[in-house]
Amino acid sequence: MRKLKLQMQMTINGFVAGLNGENDWMTWNPDPEFVAFLSSLLDSSDTLLVGRKLADGFIKFWENEAIKNPAHPFAQKIADIQKVVFTKTLDTSVWNNTRLEKGDLAEEIKQLKQQNGKDILVFGGVDFVSSLIKADLIDEYHLIINPTAMAGGLTIFHSLDSIRKFTPTESKLYPGGKTVLSFKPLRES
Numbered sequence: 001m002r003k004l005k006l007q008m009q010m011t012i013n014g015f016v017a018g019l020n021g022e023n024d025w026m027t028w029n030p031d032p033e034f035v036a037f038l039s040s041l042l043d044s045s046d047t048l049l050v051g052r053k054l055a056d057g058f059i060k061f062w063e064n065e066a067i068k069n070p071a072h073p074f075a076q077k078i079a080d081i082q083k084v085v086f087t088k089t090l091d092t093s094v095w096n097n098t099r100l101e102k103g104d105l106a107e108e109i110k111q112l113k114q115q116n117g118k119d120i121l122v123f124g125g126v127d128f129v130s131s132l133i134k135a136d137l138i139d140e141y142h143l144i145i146n147p148t149a150m151a152g153g154l155t156i157f158h159s160l161d162s163i164r165k166f167t168p169t170e171s172k173l174y175p176g177g178k179t180v181l182s183f184k185p186l187r188e189s
Contacts, residue, residue, distance in 0.1 A: 003119045003139040004049075004109060006129060007041050008156060012145055015153030017126055025148045029176030035073050037172070037180060041142060042077045045121035047112065051128025052087035058123065059083060059095040081121075084112070086128060109137045126154045134159040136185065141166065145179040 009026055010016045017023060050058060065072055066079035083098040086105060093100050101108045109132070112120055122129060122138065132138050133156060157164075166183035173179045 002113045002115065002117060004113060004122060004132070004137055005041065005045065005119055005140040005142060006122045006132070006138045007038070007142045007144065008124060008129060009144045009146060010156075011148045011150050011153070013149045014155050014157070015150050016124070016129075016156050017154040018150065019152055019154065021126070021154070025146065025150055025153075027146045027148060027177055029178075031174055031176040034174040034176050034178060034180075037174070039073060039077075041121055042074060042081070044119050046082060046118035047120045048078070048081045048083045049109075049112075049120060049122045049128075050083060050085055051125045051131075052085055052090060053127065054123070054125035055083075055085045055087075055095070055098075059085075059098065063096060105131055106135045106137060109135075124156075126156060129156045130159040133157060133164075134161075136164075136187070139184065140169070141181075141183040141185075143181045143183070145181060147177045147179075 008016055009023075011025060015025075018025065062075055062078040065075040069075055080097060083095065084101055085093065085095075085098055086101050086108070088102060090100055122132060165186040167186050168181070168183055170182040171179065
């Protein structure tokens with residue numbers, strides 16, 4: 001069965017966006033090791049999930065970046081990967097390599113996981129990822145901690161109604177200053 005893997009940038013105090021969705025707090029000092037880590041997540045996946053709110057700016061950005069800067073280490077990969085946008089409002093996709101899902105989130109994810117292929121990667125946004133977390137659909141968490149803190153912002157764990165426990169699988173500080181903390185949810189058998 002394919003795994004659903006989350007890759008999410010956050011501050012040291014757990015925020016993934018400013019109060020109005022800002023991401024100006026992110027640091028970007030790409031070192032070769034960090035770029036290789038991000039590439040490995042993309043290379044091990046053949047499907048990318050995004051929520052509708054993130055999709056428009058995110059997909060357009062990477063499609064344009066692939067045209068303007070074909071040497072970018074991620075642009076062509078993200079432009080080419082099959083994308084699934086979960087939406088309740090859109091009826092047709094305006095993006096390349098993208099299909100829309102309007103059904104029950106948990107059922108659609110379970111069906112995707114049972115299909116043949118590589119793993120499935122999730123980039124966000126906040127509400128979409130929070131829904132995945134609440135439904136306990138994520139199999140691997142790769143939290144990219146930026147050396148930044150904010151007084152307030154948005155978190156992906158706000159939808160939890162009880163304690164959720166995890167098993168750490170890896171932690172790594174990259175030369176550019178980011179730390180990746182990787183976890184698997186601790187699930188009862």
